[in-house]
Amino acid sequence: MNQAEKQILDLSERLRYIEDIFGNRENANVALLRSKLNDFKKNQSSLDAGQIKRHLSSLQDLFHFLENKLEKELTPMDRVRIVRHPQRISLKDILENVYDNYTEIGGQDEYSIDPAMIIARAYITRKVGKKIYKQPVMVIGQEKGHGQEFRNGGSVKPWGNAKALEYMKVAETENIPVHTYIFTPGAFPIEDYPGAAQQIAKNIYTMAGLKVPVIAVISEGGSGGAEAIGLADTRIMMSHGYYSVISPEGAAAIEGRLRGGARATPELVDRCAQQLKITAQDNLRMGYIDRILQEPPLGARSEHFDFFKKLRQEVILATDEVILSVRGFKLFRAIALRKLNNPNIYVRWGLSPKSMERLTWQRYQKFRSYSLKYLVDRTATWHKVITKINEVNWSIYSFLRYEFLGRHQRKITHLAEDVQGEVQAVFGRIMNKGSEIIKKIPGFKKEQENTCQLTTLSSWEPGITWDEHCRYISPQANQDRTITCPNSSKFGCLDLWIPDLFSDFAGVCSNCGHHFPMEYEWYLFNVFDSRSIREFNSRIESSNPLEFDGLDNKIIQAQKKTGHKSSCMTFEASIKGVRVVVAMLMAGFRGGSVGLAEGEKFIQAAETAKRKHLPFLAYVHGTAGIRIQEGTNGVIQMPRCTLAVRRYLESGGLYLVLYDTNSYAGPVASFLGCSPYQFAVRSANIGFAGPGVIMETTGQDIEPHYHKAFMTLSRGHIQGIWDRREIRDNLHQSLMTMGGEFLYYR
Template structure:
């Protein structure tokens, strides 16, 4: 036995422990390191077998010490564990959990994004003499062991695009997906396709993949985790973390730390604790289903018993997903439940068509149930009963009108059209002769006039709209200032100064020279875009709270409620636009920057469900959003997939979903339920992106140009489909609803 090599390994374990503890002073570790260093000199005269026993004693003592330290780990210690270069990587898992695999989509630094690893793998299971090879698609962020080209698992848009491509291949081949989440967050680039829009596409598409998906979380950082993290079964390593933002990022925001400074260690530690980011916290919150136990101080590359546990739990999770949507499963389900390590129970992972439909529906229900206790429902009992009864009536009316009557009318209409088309073939020549004769004498048939009206029906002239001025409904406070306003582009474009009362009334906050759109209050839109007196708000009393008991946050939420008169940053209402009834959800920048938490997500989902029931088009007007509310932790982060699934269901049912951005819109909402809309528009001078300039500099060290998040940049890469002046919003929205929605406005 090489005693010197063993001593070096023991010293390596001591140094590893110091590093994950943030190099805090631990006298017992210092004393143990000193004992290791002095061991060769003090025990040079010992016989070999006695020296071996002495080394084994050291090993046992260190193991006991590691277990004691492991029981005292803080949330931030676990963050340091998952970031450590010795952490078990995805390549280690592929080598030790799966029986065979082939890496696809590029390898190592020659991949389109080496931080995203894709592999077609097999799990071999034996039943007696029979061997069954079960294929899976493995996707995940790969950090390696300190390999710089993998960018620390921070994935660029094309890496997430690669993952989505092969997840779709898995769905096509009807094999399960195993997603290993190990990222501090996505790389915030806005080159095509753009970080936000690619994550939004990933979440939207994963919601509908009809194969079992199992996600295993190690480091789950913000939108980067959600890009591959939507799953039917979500497992988490016991020393991992899953959070809306890194503790350092949360500390920088909470402490208002400048980009040139670093947040104090104490503040970072307190933010990590307050956000409730550990596996145990997430299990208690219902955001993961099971914890995979790791060795003390976290899993490293040579912990082979850990890989065995991962294999057992991943296989069982996939079995449970498959069995949960099958018709006949009684005996195998009982066996799995009562004998969790029973390898004789073989479950086929392929699903028939009905089971695949049930799988997607069950996934929606799973996410719909999340975060139900993370918001405040201040409605009275009578209001709740009224809402429930109203919902029952609306659902019943919808089933009768759209489930029975309308399909029957469509069927009769199709049969009639087919019949008339056949008749037309026979009578076409006779009809053409008579039409020609009538035209020669100057007579136009009624059918010709009717066809002309049908062809121009969508573009015919409408009654004149209400002029786009503030009128008597609302006057911007900015208009009351008796001063001149200078356009920010005056030096470059020669814009003249204009009186505030003229700019914010007659000109609707738009520079008459260059068209720059000054920020306006959300009330301006309510009074100038929608028909007067048509707005009917609902779910007002679903209120933002402080579900994580984040220090000093409750007072800030209460201050926002008092200042704005709103209960959350999301305003949901029914309104009409030129007589067209629609449902609208607005994110208000005045309330905590328009950030989204559990209350906002719930209100957005309920508004989508109402629009689906009433068969109305849906408008998401984003006055401004700073992203997901970091103080709510995963309660806020989970709104990304939750609301996206509601959007997908609404669109699949035939709904028309339009998004309009104003001022500044960033992060989680843009990278999920807003960015997945096929019809997105922006007010001129707005900014749209995944991360703000400060976050980009902090995470990448890059200085971005001033126009990096300009709406025209978003237009050029296809994130949005048009840029509008504020003065044209009413007209353009009406036009969009008519031309995109057609005469039905709801159905495709």
């Protein structure tokens, strides 16, 4: 193939790429390129070598000019097509061109490691003056490849994320930075062990406390799949990338209420992509990324070697900046890096223990501040002032009671217990000898021991019975008719009279134990002590930060229907006298979906539990996941809430999660799924994605009971299944056994 033929082939590939990006949309510039290239091909045979060379040079100039022009016309959906295109740069390209040497860890196929996730131990060589430094780094990211089907488009399966987590911990052990590259439309939605939701939750929880710098580079950041490796100290986004709570097609399917495999119209998909604010510019403006890495016109491809140089410089500078931001001895280097953009200033990438502590605290503060500028809190100013004063007072009390006095008190108590044990041992021997002597005295009669004391391990705590405690009657009990249990054909259940079923039987079939859905109010009245509930933050309300079409009306309707401002209710209450802080997600409010308001209320509940040294209970009456209409404002709640939970747990807190009805997606894959103690009511369905989403994304038709609580238990995602009528007793028992005497400090 001669030089001219190579140039013609290259131009043909560039045209095909441009046509793919703009889809079926008519564009005069694309039509002009197509026309000029076709005309040249038709007339090529009649041209001599000099004319062919001049025409090709002219065509290349035209392509260059119009590509720059088309760059300014890109829509958000065009950018989605760019990052999904087979010619888009991949992680393998980055490893080859950004790092000086690397060794891929794990196998290349489905049987040893998920091929959609690549982990590599690499190093970057830096020359400073005459000295050369090799700085090691752990590279982790999704691999879409260039059209290889076995990589599954970068959708990582649970064991791929598990492998990534394993080597994040290795990087922490070796005290080297982690560079993550996000190239995923979303995680592969299966619950096979270790389970998509649970594994993502573990990844986010671990990254929240990772004691080495994490730099994330985002190309295609789809929802939970992106968050699995996206909680980073610095987040860089490629200029043509997108970062979103859901794909535009998925949002269009939900907005269009499509069923049965129906496809959304291109116009609806484009509108959703626009409204979700998914582009790099949108995310920078909202504050969820730190900076944008500019790409060549119409996106970076494998042949753009100058872009790889820019990317290399960017990840080096980002790592240096994070290191210097937490290191004590930095002097003028931090200023030089920021002002002069000079990568030739040497920064050692290891951290001391003190610097590690500053790093994790700085990470928490950064994510804690995210999205607050969009928060709608209608709490009166005077009430905010009183609340803040109370928080300060509780903080002072907690420090004195648990930190200052408590530390010394524990030492004295432990010493006293040891001394008491020694004394008991000595006197025990003396009393035993004395008892033996007394028994030998003539006429001594052994008294009859109390039979009850011999046969009873413990006595039942006096209290109200089930029937006495039940004060809330479900509105469903007003129907004067019978209902058939879904299990009647299998277990022979008789028809149930509705007034009895939803009052005396608590919505539970008296024959097979099937649980019918119950309102969240039932739990408020029947689980917690009478008149013990004290709600807080009730004036923080759901909003429409992206001004998504129709969302304002939907929120107003949900508020009128439920009487709540958001789908999360936070309160303090007692269970048999044990005080707890509760965050409850209510299915009746927009499906219990989580947005900015719900995330902020959950975080404040965790902080209240930490401040007051109380157990923290998350009761999930139902959640459909992250509220898609809030876009990145919603998905960012996954790491935000997880960071708050981790901080609470590390301070010694006891965190319990109880699932009911339908609990799916982002919350389960983050701040709920990271709890060490997760339980479910028998009626619960738990998973990463519902049956329809799984069918749409994977083509797999799952079994009917795939998400049932007993299946979730068998996969190890929860620790137990509870009968609704026993929740009060079981929660109290859990608090006493897992929390013990102190209920907060382990």
